[in-house]
Amino acid sequence: MKKKWRELPIAVGMLAPSAVILGLFVVYPLVRAIQLGHLRCDATGKRCRDGGWGQYIDVFRSNEFQHALANTARLALMTVPIGLALGVGLAVLADKQIRGIGFFRTVFSSTVATSVAVASLIWFVLLQPEIGVLPNLFHGIIPSLKQPGLLRDPATALPAVALSSIWASLGFTFIVITAALQGIPRELYESAYVDGAGGWMRFSNVTLPMLGPTILFTSVVLTTRAFQSYAEVALLTGGGPDPQRPTQTLPYLIYGQNSLVKNDIGLKSAAAVLLFFVLLVLAFVQFRGLDKRVHYGS
Amino acid sequence: MKRLAVLAAAALVVAAACGSGKSIISAGRQPPVATQPAPVTLPPGETLPVGQTLPPAETTIAPTTTAALLDTLPQCPTDALASATGPVQLTFWHGMSGPLNDALQQLTDTYNAGQSKVKVTLIQGTYEQTIDKYLQSGQSSRPDLVQMPEYMVQSMVDSKSVVPVEACMKSSGFDSSAFLPTGLAAYATQGVQWSMPFNISNPVLYYNKRMFKVAGLDPEKPPVSLDDLRADSQAIVTSGAAKYGLALDSGFDSGGGWYIEQWFAKAGEFYADNQNGRSARATQVLYNNPTGQSLLTFMQSMLTDGLAVNVGDNATTGFDNLLKLGDANEPAAMTIATSASTGTVINVLGSGQFPQITNADVGVAAMPGPGGKPGALVGGGSLWVVDSGDAARTAAAWDFITYLTGAQQQSQWASVTGYVPVRTDALTLDPLKTKLATDPRYKVPYDQLLASPDVPTSVGPILGPLREVRTVTAQAVAAIFGGADVATSLAAAVQQANALIADYNARNG
Numbered sequence: 001m002k003k004k005w006r007e008l009p010i011a012v013g014m015l016a017p018s019a020v021i022l023g024l025f026v027v028y029p030l031v032r033a034i035q036l037g038h039l040r041c042d043a044t045g046k047r048c049r050d051g052g053w054g055q056y057i058d059v060f061r062s063n064e065f066q067h068a069l070a071n072t073a074r075l076a077l078m079t080v081p082i083g084l085a086l087g088v089g090l091a092v093l094a095d096k097q098i099r100g101i102g103f104f105r106t107v108f109s110s111t112v113a114t115s116v117a118v119a120s121l122i123w124f125v126l127l128q129p130e131i132g133v134l135p136n137l138f139h140g141i142i143p144s145l146k147q148p149g150l151l152r153d154p155a156t157a158l159p160a161v162a163l164s165s166i167w168a169s170l171g172f173t174f175i176v177i178t179a180a181l182q183g184i185p186r187e188l189y190e191s192a193y194v195d196g197a198g199g200w201m202r203f204s205n206v207t208l209p210m211l212g213p214t215i216l217f218t219s220v221v222l223t224t225r226a227f228q229s230y231a232e233v234a235l236l237t238g239g240g241p242d243p244q245r246p247t248q249t250l251p252y253l254i255y256g257q258n259s260l261v262k263n264d265i266g267l268k269s270a271a272a273v274l275l276f277f278v279l280l281v282l283a284f285v286q287f288r289g290l291d292k293r294v295h296y297g298s
Numbered sequence: 299m300k301r302l303a304v305l306a307a308a309a310l311v312v313a314a315a316c317g318s319g320k321s322i323i324s325a326g327r328q329p330p331v332a333t334q335p336a337p338v339t340l341p342p343g344e345t346l347p348v349g350q351t352l353p354p355a356e357t358t359i360a361p362t363t364t365a366a367l368l369d370t371l372p373q374c375p376t377d378a379l380a381s382a383t384g385p386v387q388l389t390f391w392h393g394m395s396g397p398l399n400d401a402l403q404q405l406t407d408t409y410n411a412g413q414s415k416v417k418v419t420l421i422q423g424t425y426e427q428t429i430d431k432y433l434q435s436g437q438s439s440r441p442d443l444v445q446m447p448e449y450m451v452q453s454m455v456d457s458k459s460v461v462p463v464e465a466c467m468k469s470s471g472f473d474s475s476a477f478l479p480t481g482l483a484a485y486a487t488q489g490v491q492w493s494m495p496f497n498i499s500n501p502v503l504y505y506n507k508r509m510f511k512v513a514g515l516d517p518e519k520p521p522v523s524l525d526d527l528r529a530d531s532q533a534i535v536t537s538g539a540a541k542y543g544l545a546l547d548s549g550f551d552s553g554g555g556w557y558i559e560q561w562f563a564k565a566g567e568f569y570a571d572n573q574n575g576r577s578a579r580a581t582q583v584l585y586n587n588p589t590g591q592s593l594l595t596f597m598q599s600m601l602t603d604g605l606a607v608n609v610g611d612n613a614t615t616g617f618d619n620l621l622k623l624g625d626a627n628e629p630a631a632m633t634i635a636t637s638a639s640t641g642t643v644i645n646v647l648g649s650g651q652f653p654q655i656t657n658a659d660v661g662v663a664a665m666p667g668p669g670g671k672p673g674a675l676v677g678g679g680s681l682w683v684v685d686s687g688d689a690a691r692t693a694a695a696w697d698f699i700t701y702l703t704g705a706q707q708q709s710q711w712a713s714v715t716g717y718v719p720v721r722t723d724a725l726t727l728d729p730l731k732t733k734l735a736t737d738p739r740y741k742v743p744y745d746q747l748l749a750s751p752d753v754p755t756s757v758g759p760i761l762g763p764l765r766e767v768r769t770v771t772a773q774a775v776a777a778i779f780g781g782a783d784v785a786t787s788l789a790a791a792v793q794q795a796n797a798l799i800a801d802y803n804a805r806n807g
Contacts, residue, residue, distance in 0.1 A: 040326050042806045043453045043762065044433050049805070051326020058325035061318035124614065130621035139627055146628060152610040238613025242548055242776030257426050258550065258613060260766050260798070261322055263433060263453075270325070 030276075037270035045265040059270040064260065068253040069278065071158065071246060076226035078162035079169070083222050084215060086166065087173025092207065094174075095181045105178070112171030119168035120235035127151055127160060127236075151237050154244040161247050164232050169225060173218055180214035181207070216290045220283055227279050230255065250275045321794070323801050368490055374466035376696050378689035379415055386694040388418045389441040391432065393425035393679065394497075397641070401714040409701050416694040418443075425679070433457065442686055443695045445496065445679045449764040451485060452575060454682055455492055456762060456806040461683040464491035466696040476705065476721040480750055483757045484676035487576050493680040494699050497711070498718040499638035500674035500743050501552070501560055504647075505661040506623055506654065509631040512539035520632075520663035523670030524596050527632075531605040534631045540654075542607040545622035545630035546597060548779055549612030550765075552619070554772025556677065557634060557665075558585060558593070559758055563675045564667035565589050566755050574759040579803055582796045583759075583767060586788035593668060594775065594784045601779055606630070608779045611772065624652040634665055637743035638678060640716035644739065662739040664746045673750030674743070675758035678717060718744045762802035770794040 038055045041048040051058075059065055090108045094101055111119065129135050129149030139146035144153060150160040184207065192202050208215075230251040233239055239248035239256050253259050254271045261267040379386065394402050399422055406418050423431065425447045432444055437459065446454055454460060464486075467474060474482065481495035507517035513534040521527040531543020548554035562569045567589050570580040584590075600606035607630055609618040619633040624647055635643070640662060648657025665674060681702065683695045701707060708724035711717065713733040724730055725744075734741045750756040761767055774791035778784050 038326065040805055042456065043802075044457045044459065047805075055326030058318070058320070059322055061316050062320055062322035062325055063317065064322040066317045128615075128618075128621075130609070130618060130625045136626055147607065148610065235614060238611065240611040240613045242554070242611040242613075243773040243780070243782075245773075258611075258769055260769060263429070263763075263765070265434065267322055267325055271322075 030273075033269045034273050036265055037273045039266040039269075041264070041266050043263065048266065051266065055266070056270050056274065059267060060274055064253060065250075065271060065274065067245070068248050068250045072227055072229070072249045074158060075162055075165070075229060075247075075249060076223050078159060079165050079226045080219055080222045082162075083166045083169055083173055084219060086170055087177050087218065088211065088215070090170070090174050091177035091181055092203065094178065108174045109171045109178075111168055112175055114168060114171070116165075116168050116231040117235060120164055120232045123160075123164040123167070124151075124236055148241075152241045154241055154246050157237050157241055158246045161229070161232050161236050164236060165226070165229060168232070169222060173222070176214055176218055177211065180211050184210045212290075216286070219290070220286050223282055223286065224279055227251075227275065227282070250278070321797065323797055327801070327804075367488055368462065368464060368468075371465060371490070372461040372685040372692075374461050374463075374469050374683065374692055374696060375689045376466055376470040376693045379693035379697055382415065382690040382694070385414055385417045386690050388416055388443060388691065388694050388698060389421060390418055390443040390445075390698070391421045391423065391428050391441040392445040393423060393428045393447065394445070395422065395424065398497075398638075398715050401711060405702060405707055405711060409698065416697055418698055429453075437685075437687070440684050440686070442684055442691045443698060444682050444684055446493070446682055447679050448484060448677050448758065449768070451487065451492065451680075451760040452579075452762045452764065455487065459685055460492065461685050461692055462490050462492045463494045463681075463683060463696070463699065466683065466692075466699075467491065470696065470700075472700065476723045477703075478718075478720060478722065478747065479752075480747055480756060481676055481718075481720045485680045487760055493682045494703055495676065495678070495720040496681045496699075496702055497638070497678040497715070498676050498720055498743075498747065499636050499678040499716075500676065500718070500747055501557055501634050501665045502637045502640070502742050502746065503632060503634055503661075503663040503665055504620065504623065504643055505632040505663065506540070506629075506659050507661045508655065508659040509534055509539040509629075510661070513537040513631075517661060520661060521666045522664070524593075524666060524668055526670065527666045528596075528600060528605065531600065531632070535605055540631040541628040542605065542622070542630040543632060544600060544606040545609050545619040545633040546601065546606045546779065547609045547612040547619040547633075548772050548776040549616065550768040550772040551616065552612055552635065554611065554775040555768030558590070558771060558775070560665065560675050561593055561667050562589065563750070563755055563758060564665075564671050564673055565669070566671070566751070566753065568755055569759040570761055573754050574757060575761050576754070576757060579807070580759065580761050581799060581803070583761075583771075583792055583799070585771070586785070586792045589668065590788055591784050594778050594788065597775075598778050598781070598784060602781070611776055620647070623647055623655060626653065629654055636677065637662075638715070638717060640740055640743070641714070642716075644737075660739070662742045664742060664749075672746065673756060674746045675750075675756070676747065677758075713740075716740055716743075718747055761799055762806055763798045766798050767795040770798065 038051050038053050039048040040051045040055070094105050094108055126132055126134050127150050129146055129152065135145040135149060144150070150156045188206050188210070189202055192206050197205065228251055229249045233247050233249050233252045234256060237247040239245055239252045239258050248256070250271065253261070254268045254275065255262060261271065392402060403420060406420055410417055421441065428444065429446065429450060432440065440459065466472065477495070481498055482491060485491065485493040485495060503520055505520055510517040514537060515530055515533055521530045527544065534540050534543045546553055559569045562585065568574050568584055570583050572578040572580050574580065597606070601608055607622065609622055612618045615621070617635065617639065620635050620639070620643055622630045623633060644657060644660050647655050647660050650656065664672065681699050683692060683699070686692060703720055705721055705723045706727055708719040708721055709727040709730035712719040712724060713729040719725060719730060725734065770791050774787040777787045
């Protein structure tokens with residue numbers, strides 16, 4: 001016991017840097033946001049009136065928050081399953097020992113080095129109706145590329161944003177899954193092969209179960225990423241097209257330049273804290289829902 | 299996976315069932331704002347003489363005259379600079395980017411090099427970033443000088459963080475007689491000159507002269523009225539000179555918001571009550587009236603008749619409508635956009651990379667409007683002296699403002715950027731003098747501004763949440779462009795806009 005107390009100063013000293021950084025950049029802003037979230041302030045955020053904790057409920061139930069939550073969920077439902085399927089598919093394809101595979105691995109993982117902003121700009125240049133590459137090449141075959149344009153049609157705007165998002169995160173998914181694939185013991189495949197299992201059998205009975213923990217991890221990361229989609233929305237659609245605003249995600253509602261609450265510190269703090277809790281619940285659901293099916297090995 | 303989907307679906311159903319059907323704006327407000335004492339208002343459409351104000355509402359401090367209001371505001375001891383020891387360090391936050399930023403940097407460098415009393419440091423951002431940063435900063439972290447767009451006037455007044463430039467003008471005996479009266483009036487309210495116009499712009503018509511010729515129209519006679527606009531578009535479409543006559547957008551800072559204010563001014567009508575919020579705080583917008591309805595019905599029919607094309611909410615680039623003039627396959631012959639980009643438009647569209655338009659083909663004309671009446675509201679930005687509590691810094695900020703708005707500097711600034719100079723004598727000086735003589739296209743926004751009649755409706759609306767009001771207005775315009783009923787859409791937007799104003803006034807009154 002005595003010895004433990006003597007080590008306390010050292011422990012505190014060792015913990016201090018990370019505690020200070022976490023406290024300053026995570027805990028303090030979070031506490032402050034929670035506190036601001038029940039205030040209604042003037043333009044400068046200085047003179048405030050307490051809206052009560054009910055303000056959180058009001059914000060959650062408001063048309064704008066519900067609409068943005070539904071949009072964000074739709075985006076996640078598009079990007080997470082498709083992103084995972086493509087990531088696993090490409091990783092399995094590239095996991096072959098054949099000549100030139102290194103080239104494909106580099107190509108498949110290249111988007112990890114591409115920031116969301118750059119990826120969004122690439123897609124913007126491809127899809128922009130007036131001067132974009134695809135509309136001017138294919139407007140004869142698919143007129144809607146030109147007028148109104150994929151990003152300006154309320155039906156296709158969100159899928160187009162999802163496309164850019166999936167493309168941008170594919171490199172990350174690919175690398176993580178590839179690393180996990182290389183961790184699967186070869187004996188498992190060999191014994192399955194000896195038992196007469198074909199390619200599909202080996203994939204569904206060996207590869208997929210062994211990838212379980214990685215897929216769970218990736219799905220949580222991708223979901224979180226979908227719920228934090230801001231840059232692609234800001235660069236591709238600005239939350240539009242008006243008036244339906246199908247791409248107005250929660251982060252865009254909180255911070256986007258077309259948001260009604262962007263200069264209202266109380267309301268946007270409330271929305272941000274609610275987003276935090278939505279993500280917390282989602283991660284919990286994913287871990288509980290998938291964890292039991294995941295094989296972590298012995 | 300199935301279980302996850304079920305859980306997610308269940309969560310969505312629960313979330314959806316939670317919907318209150320109310321706007322986020324009403325969150326945290328019990329009881330609703332409507333129970334406040336009604337402020338003093340003018341009946342819609344009525345006016346007071348320019349410069350007069352309504353008697354203040356009973357809730358305000360005391361019945362004050364305008365002179366007394368100025369006395370209650372922070373002072374501007376402009377002689378404090380002379381007694382300052384050592385150079386005064388000034389920070390200036392601005393929203394100019396690209397070539398505009400370069401031009402401002404050049405002016406500032408010249409100022410810093412030309413004297414030793416003041417050293418100005420520029421901090422660049424977008425307007426929106428500057429606004430966010432400014433509003434969220436405490437007094438100690440604010441700059442000494444800030445540039446704000448025209449829609450921020452009421453918010454800046456309400457922030458109670460500035461020294462009105464009128465105090466500086468009085469204290470230094472500043473001669474403002476060369477300034478455009480409309481430019482000054484745009485930044486005055488409650489009888490006080492709050493900020494100094496620096497970069498003035500207004501919407502103009504950009505058109506392709508070559509397509510006008512092909513369509514058998516006179517390229518030197520662009521449309522003036524809305525009827526002209528329709529007739530010319532018809533000629534262009536019928537002749538096959540272009541697929542569309544006009545490119546329309548529903549952006550908040552353009553076709554969906556700002557132009558509506560401009561068109562109301564052209565029509566000689568107020569956009570908001572209490573003389574556009576200039577005689578007292580505005581309480582409602584007025585655009586769901588016959589003028590607004592006929593204006594949007596006109597735009598809608600242009601679209602449904604195939605004479606115009608809708609380029610959407612213009613949210614990402616801000617110049618999708620201008621790009622439509624450079625569209626290789628389905629171009630439009632005309633569009634309306636801010637004069638602030640005149641230089642860029644002429645350079646980009648005239649760069650030779652668009653086969654259907656050359657530099658000489660780019661036409662610039664006054665914005666067409668109801669009945670062809672001339673005039674425009676002041677857009678762009680102004681310079682605000684921030685109340686730092688330090689006399690030397692306040693005086694130095696004023697010194698820099700007098701430099702930036704000086705005749706020679708405005709001549710240089712306007713000739714590089716395409717902004718309207720804030721004073722008439724800048725036009726008699728080079729480089730602007732030569733520039734306007736060689737390329738009269740740059741004079742269009744200036745002439746248009748000077749053509750505004752001297753009436754109260756020629757001074758634009760100031761609303762606390764003008765930025766947000768434009769956003770909800772733009773939603774209605776987008777819906778109307780998409781085929782929705784004009785009166786219903788405008789009524790819904792007015793209701794939302796008035797709720798925003800009431801909420802803002804309740805928080806900032």
